[in-house]
Amino acid sequence: MRIVIDLLIVIxxxxxxxxxxxxxxxxxxFCRMQxxxxxxxxxxxxxxxxxxxxxxxxxxxxxxxxxxVFMGIFYIITNPIAGHAICRGGYKHGVRPExxxxxxxxxxxxxxx
Amino acid sequence: xxxxxxSAVLSTAIVCYLFWLVITGQxxxxxxxxxxxxVLIAGLVVSFLVALFSARFFxxxxxxxxxxxxxxxxxxxxxxxxxxxxxxxxDVAMRALSPQLPVNPGIVKIPSNMKSEYGQAMLANSITLxxxxxxxxxxxxxxxxYYYIHWIDVASSDPVExxxxxKGTLESWTGRxxx
Numbered sequence: 001m002r003i004v005i006d007l008l009i010v011i012x013x014x015x016x017x018x019x020x021x022x023x024x025x026x027x028x029x030f031c032r033m034q035x036x037x038x039x040x041x042x043x044x045x046x047x048x049x050x051x052x053x054x055x056x057x058x059x060x061x062x063x064x065x066x067x068x069v070f071m072g073i074f075y076i077i078t079n080p081i082a083g084h085a086i087c088r089g090g091y092k093h094g095v096r097p098e099x100x101x102x103x104x105x106x107x108x109x110x111x112x113x
Numbered sequence: 114x115x116x117x118x119x120s121a122v123l124s125t126a127i128v129c130y131l132f133w134l135v136i137t138g139q140x141x142x143x144x145x146x147x148x149x150x151x152v153l154i155a156g157l158v159v160s161f162l163v164a165l166f167s168a169r170f171f172x173x174x175x176x177x178x179x180x181x182x183x184x185x186x187x188x189x190x191x192x193x194x195x196x197x198x199x200x201x202x203x204d205v206a207m208r209a210l211s212p213q214l215p216v217n218p219g220i221v222k223i224p225s226n227m228k229s230e231y232g233q234a235m236l237a238n239s240i241t242l243x244x245x246x247x248x249x250x251x252x253x254x255x256x257x258x259y260y261y262i263h264w265i266d267v268a269s270s271d272p273v274e275x276x277x278x279x280k281g282t283l284e285s286w287t288g289r290x291x292x
Contacts, residue, residue, distance in 0.1 A: 015206055022209025030247070031218050034265045035209050037244045042202045063138040070135055080241035080248075087247050087263060103219035103270040106249055106261040 001057055005050045012046025019043055028097035033087055040079050048072040121172035122164045128171075129160035173230055182290050189286045197243060197282060205244040205265065219267035220249065223276035225258045226284065232291030233258060239283045246279050 015038055022035025048068055055065040091106065101107075133156035134140040142148045179186060208215055227233045237248040237260060249261040259272075262279055269275050276284075 015202060018206035018209050022205065025209060025214055026216065027214075028218070030263050031216055031265060033247060034218075034245055034263070035205065037242065037247070038202055038205050038209070041198055041242060041244060062141040062144075066135050066140060070132075076242070080238040084237070084241050084248050088249050091249060097218065101219040101267075102217070103221055103267050105222035105270075106220040109222070109252075109261075 001053070005053050008046045008050035008053075012043050012050070015039065015041075015046070016043035027099065029090060029095055030087060030097065033083060037079075037083060040075075040083070044075055045072060048075070118176075121168040121176045122161075124176035125168040125171045126160045126164035129163050130156055133160055179290075185286070185290050189290060193282060193286050194239060197239075201243040201245050208265065216265050217267050218263065218265050219270070220261055220263050221267060221270060221272070221275040221279075222259050222261055223272050223279060225260055225276075225280075226288060227258065227291065229291045232287055235291070236260075236280065236284060236287045239287065240280060243283075 019035050019037075019039035022038060023032045026032045026035050048071060052065045052068045052072075055061050055068060092110075096107075134143070134153075137152055137156065139148050139152055139156075225233065225236060227236055233251065237251060240246050240260070240262060241248045245265045247263045249263050252259050252261070262275075264275070264279065267275075268278055
């Protein structure tokens, strides 16, 4: 069981690493947002699931495990809303990628309005 | 804004009360057989007060609808969505780590068949939570709902094809839950 917990945490560290590398390398703000969701999903969920198992099996602390589960649930609920709001707010405020997108339906429709 | 029905208040209160039990640690005490009556009653009063004020923000449609679709909902949450999440995560991680940085970002507009308000929100959030795609806006034109999606690797600018690539299984399952 200890191996499973360690594996979960190692996987989530790998995805967090990939997310950070992506954030540094991606060409514009919106692509960086995309890469950050990589950290936000598996990067966090792996640690939380590993933590739940560890708290329940090795620490015998049910309260802590339940709180961790709730952290995960609230994380999943709030994260996409924040990501959506940042992206949309940025675009409406005038943040544009340096190299123009080949397909940009949102910008086109905004000009028409 | 319309007034909240009594069943909406009830369901909000139940959710609040469960949350209260969890964060005060009482849920563990109940299983061990030694809950504190004072905490339980205080939580009941507070959660009903909170529900009276917040139910109209929390519940917009049928309050207990999700319970009738529980099997499909649980399958979606614990089987279908994690698989999609894993696939998309590996894909974006590989893109970020590969030396050529193979990205072709763009914003596409895809149609959605979801009618219910909760269904639309659930599908949009599922899309945002999957790495590689972020929902930027939802509009309604001539009765048809459209999502604007920022996509890291635009394979097709055609609305229907792009929609199929982005929300394929996600939409069929959210549709199964909400329709």
